[in-house]
Structure formats: structure tokens, C-alpha cells
Amino acid sequence: xxxxxxxxxxxxxxxxxxxxxxxxxxxxxxxxxxxxxxxxxxxxxxxxxxxxxxxxxxxxxxxxxxxxxxxxxxxxxxxxxxxxxxxxxxxxxxxxxxxxxxxxxxxxxxxxxxxxxxxxxxx
Numbered sequence: 001x002x003x004x005x006x007x008x009x010x011x012x013x014x015x016x017x018x019x020x021x022x023x024x025x026x027x028x029x030x031x032x033x034x035x036x037x038x039x040x041x042x043x044x045x046x047x048x049x050x051x052x053x054x055x056x057x058x059x060x061x062x063x064x065x066x067x068x069x070x071x072x073x074x075x076x077x078x079x080x081x082x083x084x085x086x087x088x089x090x091x092x093x094x095x096x097x098x099x100x101x102x103x104x105x106x107x108x109x110x111x112x113x114x115x116x117x118x119x120x121x122x123x
């Protein structure tokens with residue numbers, strides 16, 4: 001079964017930055033729309049951003065997060081700036097059918113995913 005691998009999480013102070021990476025060992029990410037999701041303790045999954053035929057962002061991260069693809073490295077990155085405590089959670093990437101519903105229907109069309117990486121924003 002195909003699986004993605006996330007990296008780059010950690011502990012950062014409010015206002016700081018992190019860059020998450022989503023890698024695909026053994027296959028090419030080009031063929032898929034890739035979404036980043038997060039889940040905080042006790043909360044529902046939230047769609048954060050997506051790179052596919054279009055690029056989407058949740059309103060809560062617009063202007064602070066940037067998604068990008070590096071086809072040479074076969075990786076999708078999520079650059080997160082101006083981090084806030086409410087950005088804390090487990091972030092995972094997933095191959096999804098379409099970017100159209102990543103924010104409104106974060107469980108829709110998820111084909112396969114990674115295990116996630118923990119992001120903690122705290123002073």
C-alpha cells in the first residue's frame with residue numbers, strides 16, 4: 001500500500017517558522033493532488049492546504065502558510081510562518097482526489113496518507 005512520509009515538525013515559539021515535508025518513497029507525487037491536514041487533541045481533522053490543479057488554503061492559515069512542490073526531490077513542502085499556539089497539532093499529508101473540498105470536507109477523497117508529524121507552538 002502506498003504511504004507518504006512527513007518530516008519537519010517540532011517545538012517552536014509563537015511567531016516562529018517551520019517547514020514540513022511530504023515525501024513519497026518509491027513512487028511519483030506528480031500524479032496526485034496532495035493535501036496537508038492537521039488534527040489537534042480533541043478536535044476534528046482540518047484541511048490546511050492543497051496542491052493540485054489548484055492551490056487552496058484554509059482561511060486560518062492564508063498569508064502565513066505556503067505549499068509548494070519540488071519535483072526534483074519528489075516532495076511537497078508546507079512552509080509555515082508566524083505560527084500561533086492554535087496551529088498546534090499533528091500534521092499529515094495525503095493524496096486526495098481533488099483540492100476542491102479540502103477545507104469544507106477534509107475526509108473526502110483521501111486515497112492514502114502518512115502517519116503525521118507533531119507541531120507544537122508554545123512559549
